[in-house]
Amino acid sequence: MFSKDIDLDENIILKNKIPILINDENWIKLFSDVDDKYIKSHKEELEELLKEQKKIENEISSLQREKLKCMKMILGISDAVNNEEKVESVSLLDEYSEKIYGINDKIDDLTFQLETIPKEIREANYELLKATVKYGYRELKTKEKKLEETTEELEELKERLKELINEKHDYEEWVSGTYTFLHGMLGNKEMEKLDEQILD
Numbered sequence: 001m002f003s004k005d006i007d008l009d010e011n012i013i014l015k016n017k018i019p020i021l022i023n024d025e026n027w028i029k030l031f032s033d034v035d036d037k038y039i040k041s042h043k044e045e046l047e048e049l050l051k052e053q054k055k056i057e058n059e060i061s062s063l064q065r066e067k068l069k070c071m072k073m074i075l076g077i078s079d080a081v082n083n084e085e086k087v088e089s090v091s092l093l094d095e096y097s098e099k100i101y102g103i104n105d106k107i108d109d110l111t112f113q114l115e116t117i118p119k120e121i122r123e124a125n126y127e128l129l130k131a132t133v134k135y136g137y138r139e140l141k142t143k144e145k146k147l148e149e150t151t152e153e154l155e156e157l158k159e160r161l162k163e164l165i166n167e168k169h170d171y172e173e174w175v176s177g178t179y180t181f182l183h184g185m186l187g188n189k190e191m192e193k194l195d196e197q198i199l200d
Contacts (some may be wrong), residue, residue, distance in 0.1 A: 070100050089182055
């Protein structure tokens with residue numbers, strides 16, 4: 001059962017606004033710790049892609065801060081060359097300009113990577129969804145059967161409990177009725193004497 005691949009519309013992620021499953025509370029509660037190799041591998045792939053995305057975003061931020069520092073240095077050096085005639089600082093202008101070109105190239109590369117990652121994340125999330133649906137349906141069948149068996153067992157226990165309660169009630173009634181009868185016939189003194197003789 002469920003050995004073949006399931007057919008799930010690839011656009012369902014966007015159409016149904018399906019969140020990143022590994023960040024979804026319900027998914028985490030139901031499936032994050034299941035022992036299924038497909039769910040585990042797609043979950044790991046998704047975690048890696050999200051880590052990579054975060055890492056690239058942090059690298060871009062860091063490079064932009066560095067670029068800003070370089071631009072401030074260029075403005076400072078330009079001011080020194082133009083207003084204070086510090087000609088020896090001109091070589092620093094070239095150095096910081098080169099640095100900015102290098103930073104821009106790195107930012108472009110990282111931005112390109114960052115633009116391709118959401119598609120990879122969507123695909124990994126889709127594969128995880130498929131693995132989850134497949135596992136979910138397989139488990140549903142098993143758990144529904146178990147639920148049915150448990151419910152039947154519970155019904156049997158309820159019936160048995162009802163029988164035992166009635167039985168207990170009958171015994172209590174008989175014991176109480178018998179004592180009342182004997183007490184009424186024989187009296188308190190005679191009952192005490194018989195209790196000592198018979199019940200000890």
